[in-house]
Amino acid sequence: MSDKDVNDYLTEGMYGTRLPKEEERKKFLGTLRERIVLALTIGQVMTDKxxxxxxxxxxxxxxAKLLINGHVDTRFMTEEKKLANKYNIPYTIIRNEENNxxxxxxxxxxxxxxxxxxxLEESVEEVTDKKEDTEKKQGSLLSKMKKWFS
Structure with a gap:
């Protein structure tokens, strides 16, 4: 006899069989980390970095195959699609409303x-550029506030 009760059968019928490493699958567009060659963030896809x-x-x-997040606007996916077609790599757009x-x-x-x-690791130059940009924005904001109170 199995350890399942009626609630387990009902849950499985309504939501499907639980997959191993479900959280990992949600994060990596339905695949497991151990299968991945390269993962790009949404920001890297949008800026083509x-x-x-x-x-x-x-x-x-x-x-290999390419999985693309369907929450990214299609205009930002053009380069990835072109590359996939160029190297005859199948791609799939994954649009899962339940997972972010x-x-x-x-x-x-x-x-x-x-x-x-x-x-993909960001280079040291990119990180320092980002810091400088935020410092400039903060500096200009502070200088504006000083002018208001002067």
Whole structure:
């Protein structure tokens, strides 16, 4: 006899069978981390910062597939789609209203490859540029406030 009760059967019937590592699947557009070659954030997809790395990864992984977050506007997905077509890599747009993730695109396999570094790292210059920009914005805001009270 199994350990399932009536509530387990009802829940399974209404929502489907529970998948292992469900939270991980929600984050990575339906796939598991161990299958991913490269993961780009929504910001990287929208600014095309990771497009060169994505192209390199596609060149090296011709049997992979591309998953694109459907919450990203279609005008920001054009470069990724062009690359996928160029290297004959199938792509799927994943639009899941129930789940929110910061992942914009994932190059993945159907099996585990256990790649350690799947995220595109920002260069040191980009990080310092962002800091300088925020400091400039804060400085200008402070100077404006000083002028108001002077």
């Amino acid at each position: 990771g497009i060169e790395k994505l192209e390199d990864a596609m060149k090296q992984n011709k049997k 993730t910061d992942i914009g695109a994932v190059l993945t396999y159907d099996y585990a490859i256990d790649k350690e570094d799947i995220f």
